[in-house]
Amino acid sequence: METTINTNxxxxxxxxxxxxxxxxxLAIVDNQAGNKTAWFLVTLVLQGVLFLPIPAVLLYYYHAxxxxxxxxxxxYLGSIIVGMGGSGIRVVIGWLLMSMLINxxxxxxxxx
Numbered sequence: 609m610e611t612t613i614n615t616n617x618x619x620x621x622x623x624x625x626x627x628x629x630x631x632x633x634l635a636i637v638d639n640q641a642g643n644k645t646a647w648f649l650v651t652l653v654l655q656g657v658l659f660l661p662i663p664a665v666l667l668y669y670y671h672a673x674x675x676x677x678x679x680x681x682x683x684y685l686g687s688i689i690v691g692m693g694g695s696g697i698r699v700v701i702g703w704l705l706m707s708m709l710i711n712x713x714x715x716x717x718x719x720x
């Protein structure tokens with residue numbers, strides 16, 4: 609007695625190209641796979657120069673709560689782990705964008 613089921617999977621809907629913008633963005637990011645080390649270094653320098661001083665400014669001038677410090681430092685350490693941990697280029701660039709949004713969001717929240 610045969611226990612396998614013969615199904616024709618051609619009747620299942622294929623993935624449509626409805627979201628061309630997202631597919632184009634992923635294609636651009638995937639083309640940067642050879643430059644992963646450069647993106648890792650750009651991430652470290654950008655966060656180290658622009659975003660690590662944010663807690664000092666927010667805590668001293670705008671009386672922000674202390675939670676700003678571990679958030680910023682955690683994002684920086686996370687970028688080190690993502691870059692050195694063997695993650696793909698999508699994760700490295702995604703982490704850079706996410707940490708930029710979080711840090712700029714904290715700036716906007718406490719300054720404005």
